[in-house]
Amino acid sequence: MSAPDLTAALERIPGWFWPADQRLFEWFLSDDRPGDVLEMGTYLGKSAVLVGSHVRTGENFTVCDLFESDAPDADNDVETTRSYASLTRQKFEQNYLSVHPALPEIVHGPTSVILDHVKADTCRFVHVDASHLYTHVQGDVLAARTVLKEGGIVAFDDYRSEHTPGVALAVWEAVAGLGLAPVCISSQKLYGTWGDPVPVQERLLAWLGTREDLWHTTDVLGDRNLVRVNQRKKPKPASPTSDVDRLAVELRRTTAELKKVTAESQNAVKALKKATKEVSLLGPVAHRATAWLRRRT
Structure with a gap:
């Protein structure tokens, strides 16, 4: 055995x-x-x-x-x-x-x-x-x-x-x-x-x-x-000691930050598109209001 x-x-x-x-x-x-x-x-x-x-x-x-x-x-x-x-x-x-x-x-x-x-x-x-x-x-x-x-x-x-x-x-x-x-x-x-x-x-x-x-x-x-x-309880993973370990940790940290920035950018683009759409909808309304004011004058 x-x-x-x-x-x-x-x-x-x-x-x-x-x-x-x-x-x-x-x-x-x-x-x-x-x-x-x-x-x-x-x-x-x-x-x-x-x-x-x-x-x-x-x-x-x-x-x-x-x-x-x-x-x-x-x-x-x-x-x-x-x-x-x-x-x-x-x-x-x-x-x-x-x-x-x-x-x-x-x-x-x-x-x-x-x-x-x-x-x-x-x-x-x-x-x-x-x-x-x-x-x-x-x-x-x-x-x-x-x-x-x-x-x-x-x-x-x-x-x-x-x-x-x-x-x-x-x-x-x-x-x-x-x-x-x-x-x-x-x-x-x-x-x-x-x-x-x-x-x-x-x-x-x-x-x-x-x-x-x-x-x-x-x-x-x-x-x-x-x-x-x-x-005995298993010890927590040791802090990285070699250059390879440190680079791996830094890469994981950078990847996480990049994901965060990407998500924020995507949210900003969505907000900009929404604002642009609202402005385009307001254009005809503003034009009619200006024409009315001219006629009254």
């Missing part, structure tokens, strides 16, 4: 996977430590095609999603019907195979069954982006903790969106009571570990220092640090 193929797929496949998180996924997945990869909730495969490009020989990539199947409970059924009506396994497979030669292992069902398919302490990276309901996310948190190897990374989507308070509660409960240590956050995702976050953060900060497309800052939260990352 070539980089242009992956870039084109990320632009083409529908989904909510922003550039900052794409870069963070690439960095976390490039870690040298071996291990399997798991994605719980995949939608149409936008993040999966990127994850799949970082799965190495001997590693397993597992994707778990309900796709078009019935949800396990009424609330979850309402959620999937409202938000993911267009999701089908066939569309996911088409999108994934447009980039990769073979599919990952697919668990077609709720994330509550994932521990029947992925062994404990085997994963180096887990992406949680399934249900937004609190009780389901609780289960996903526990599943992620179970399958992650020591020092593995978990990424939780929608940890702060106004329409997903259940995710926020479950994730921050895990931070407060289950030992989850946040490494960094973006506008959409929280990245954490059940290991020591400090060595990971140090390597992450060193890498972020080389990235001109990302901005970052570090917040102190009590006895821990939290790195915030997001996409």
Whole structure:
């Protein structure tokens, strides 16, 4: 798979996977430590095609999603019907195979069954982006903790969106009571570990220092640090520096002024024609008035 193929797929496949998180996924997945990869909730495969490009020989990539199947409970059924009506396994497979030669292992069902398919302490990276309901996310948190190897990374989507308070509660409960240590956050995702976050953060900060497309800052939260990352806004075009650039700018400016002068000239010609017409109409009237005055005299 070539980089242009992956870039084109990320632009083409529908989904909510922003550039900052794409870069963070690439960095976390490039870690040298071996291990399997798991994605719980995949939608149409936008993040999966990127994850799949970082799965190495001997590693397993597992994707778990309900796709078009019935949800396990009424609330979850309402959620999937409202938000993911267009999701089908066939569309996911088409999108994934447009980039990769073979599919990952697919668990077609709720994330509550994932521990029947992925062994404990085997994963180096887990992406949680399934249900937004609190009780389901609780289960996903526990599943992620179970399958992650020591020092593995978990990424939780929608940890702060106004329409997903259940995710926020479950994730921050895990931070407060289950030992989850946040490494960094973006506008959409929280990245954490059940290991020591400090060595990971140090390597992450060193890498972020080389990235001109990302901005970052570090917040102190009590006895821990939290790195915030997001996409840097594109800079405004630089002022012209070469003679060619300056001439091009001057030519554009001159062309604009010429158009303005031409328009003003055209308006002046129209006004002159109108005045000339009015004078020609007044000529006979003035002649008759002069003749009348002579007769009266």
